[in-house]
Structures are given as structure tokens and as C-alpha cells.
Amino acid sequence: MRNCEEISNDIERGRYKKLSVKELIAIKMHLLICRPCADYKKDSDLIDLLLQKKYENGAPKYEFSEEEKLNLKNACNKDI
Amino acid sequence: MSSTKNKDQTELIEDHSDYLLSFAMSKLKDIDLAKDLVQDTLISAITKLDTFEHRSKLRTWLTSILNRKIIDHWRKAETRYTDPISSFFDQDDSKRHWFLEKQGGFDDETVVTKMEGAETMVELQDCLETLPEKWKGIVAAKYLEEKESEQICNDFDITPSNLWVIIHRTKLLLRDCLKNKWI
Numbered sequence: 001m002r003n004c005e006e007i008s009n010d011i012e013r014g015r016y017k018k019l020s021v022k023e024l025i026a027i028k029m030h031l032l033i034c035r036p037c038a039d040y041k042k043d044s045d046l047i048d049l050l051l052q053k054k055y056e057n058g059a060p061k062y063e064f065s066e067e068e069k070l071n072l073k074n075a076c077n078k079d080i
Numbered sequence: 081m082s083s084t085k086n087k088d089q090t091e092l093i094e095d096h097s098d099y100l101l102s103f104a105m106s107k108l109k110d111i112d113l114a115k116d117l118v119q120d121t122l123i124s125a126i127t128k129l130d131t132f133e134h135r136s137k138l139r140t141w142l143t144s145i146l147n148r149k150i151i152d153h154w155r156k157a158e159t160r161y162t163d164p165i166s167s168f169f170d171q172d173d174s175k176r177h178w179f180l181e182k183q184g185g186f187d188d189e190t191v192v193t194k195m196e197g198a199e200t201m202v203e204l205q206d207c208l209e210t211l212p213e214k215w216k217g218i219v220a221a222k223y224l225e226e227k228e229s230e231q232i233c234n235d236f237d238i239t240p241s242n243l244w245v246i247i248h249r250t251k252l253l254l255r256d257c258l259k260n261k262w263i
Contacts, residue, residue: 009244012251016229039185040252046191047251047258054201055224059106063098068115072093075119076126077086 002026004037011041015048089126096139097122100146106224107150107217109209117153121146151235154214185255190262207257215250218243 104114
């Protein structure tokens, strides 16, 4: 019998790798009897969606100020 | 130095520096460190510009140089102090089931209203900032760069089973953080 920690880790592994039928059944069975893990699975799916949505347009934007850009140009000139 | 080369350099900085900074900040917490690493990247890119073979886009090439520097930073940081990841794996077994003691997950109704809200993304960003730096980096590698798990393990010097544990723990922290904001 796999414990909750292992089941949760398998759920995450399943997002990257194909799980065996045996593993999939073990997860299904466990989720039927374990409320925290069932909640975790649901929330994990949601957080996955949120993160995908967050990054679909690339990373949050940061910018150099004009002065910093000038310094960058100087630094690049100096070092070469 | 020839003036064309100078012009190339200026263009390189104008066109790509903000993008590189945004990329670095998706993986780091310290804006000054991110700026330093971008500067290092631009300097080494300009030095090696002759060897750039145009097989990839210039931006992709620059990003790969920056990524290497970020990974180097993590490896160095790891030898300097105890990293959150290793300290996590050292902790005693009694804490392994801590998430079972936590009260359930999101409430269904809240989720429906929060899914579409623009402020949810801001809240999520705040929560990402509370993660250990390496975990934030792993989230960016997975969701922003969409890297394969083997590549992430290699970059971060961790085993696959470490990776599943970190993703699991990251999601629990994000859930807790979001739940607190959504009350």
C-alpha cells in the first residue's frame, strides 16, 4: 500500500511521465478513500492551470531604466 | 573598435536587455543579482558574437548563455549555505505527513470566481515570490520554458524523485498562500 506522500508524488510524476496501469489504479483507489489526497489532486490540477495561464504570455515584465541601459553599454564597451 | 560593431552592441542591448532581465527574474528573487547576470551575459555574448552561428535566433542564444549563468549561481550558492531543498530532505520522518493535518483544499465556489479574475495572477505572483529561489526557478523551468523533467533535474542537480517531491511541496505552499489571500 502506498502512502499519501508517495501517491502525491506519483500524481506530479504523472504530469510528466506515463504512469503504469498499476500505478494509475493505485492512485484511483487511494483517492477514493483519502480525502486530503483527493483534495490535493483537485487543487494540484487547479494550480497547474493557473500556472499555465500565468506563463502563457511569457514571464512578468521587468525593465532596465535608461540610465542603467547606458551603464550597460559602457560596461560592454569597457570590458572588450 | 569599428563603428558597425559598436552599433551591433547598442542594438543588442536595446533589443534584448529587458527581455533577459524578465527571464532572469522569473528564476531569481534578487533584482540586483538579475541585473548583474544580464550584464555578464551581454558582455560574454558580445565577446563571442563572432562565434554565433545563426543556427538559432539571437534571443534564444542569449537566453541560453544567461540560463547557464543562473545555474552556475545556484550551484555556487548551494556550496555557500544550506539550501532549502537539502534541508527539506534532511528533515525527520515525523514531518513527512504534515500535509494530512492541513484542513482540506480550496472551496469550489471560490475557485470558480477566482479562476477568471485578473487579480488572481497578481496574487499568484506574490505567492511565487514566497517560495525558495530554486523552487521558483523550477516552476519557471516547467511552466514558462516547458522543459522536460530530465533537463530540469540536470540543470538543478536533483534526482527525478526530488523533483516530484519539490513540485508537490511547491503546490502545497502555493495552495496555502492562495487560500490565505482568498479568505
